[in-house]
Amino acid sequence: MKKQKPERAPGYGRLFQEAERLEPTPQLWERIAERLELRPGRAAAGMVSWPSPFLRLAASVVLAVGLLGLGIFLKAKPKQVAASPAASASAMAESAEQLDLVDPDLLGWHADLGEVDMEAEEAEEVL
């Protein structure tokens, strides 16, 4: 046989079921917002505002790409250093080619200057 529940005092169930439920006054939220100095899209006073998860994700991606790029750059740098003697050799060849473009007469004049100087030195020694 099913055990019967002891009967509750008359009105006990109704007492809670039909109990009055208060509603917050409409001004209450306004007072809360005022005290927090909240405005739509603005952080509450005294609070640290953290970026949204999407912004955090985007920042992480940018950081990862940056680090990856730095890694690739550093890895590639020794090759650049090894390649630099070849680059300087070609620069020297270029300057040699440029020497060919110099007027030979001008070079002869430089040589004359040297001879003149030598003659002057010899004359001084005689004196």
Place this chain on the structure above:
Amino acid sequence: MVNWFGPEKQSIEQLREGRLEGLQWIYRTYSQRVLNQCFRILLSREQAEDVLQDLFVKLPSIISEFRGESALGTWLYRVAHNMCLNRLQQSRNRNKLEWENIEILSPRGMGTSVELSDLLAKALAVLDPETRSLLWLKEGEGVPLKELMDIFGLPEGTLKSKLSRARDRVKAYLEKEANYEKAKA
């Protein structure tokens, strides 16, 4: 437990970011239940609204303490319960405060039996504030025992015996009132 994909989770995240929408959603969802819990503990609408206001003003800074191990509503009930008890402790004359408020307990809501409201207020007033809070959440709000264990930090057996004693006291009060009414008639 928090539904980590629902609007509750979104609101908690927004609140942690300091955004008004998050706090507004939590207020819309829970303010009435928290207000009624505070009202049943403090026996005063004005003081209950004060505690509710304080709770929501503090919420952006204390939300970090919410770990999501229980429902947000359960956590809010616990915070409100503690705030109400603190308020009562701060009151110099606790008994005086409670009994003074009995006279202004019922704000006479629409469509509710005024007599019944008064009766509940007086019946709950025979209990201590902690027990009032417990009995109201169980009988008035239908909070399951498991959540009550979280709110009050008590084991199941202790809660059940507290509830049983509270029911007995309220029933005894109701019977006494009924006899008094009969005798009057």
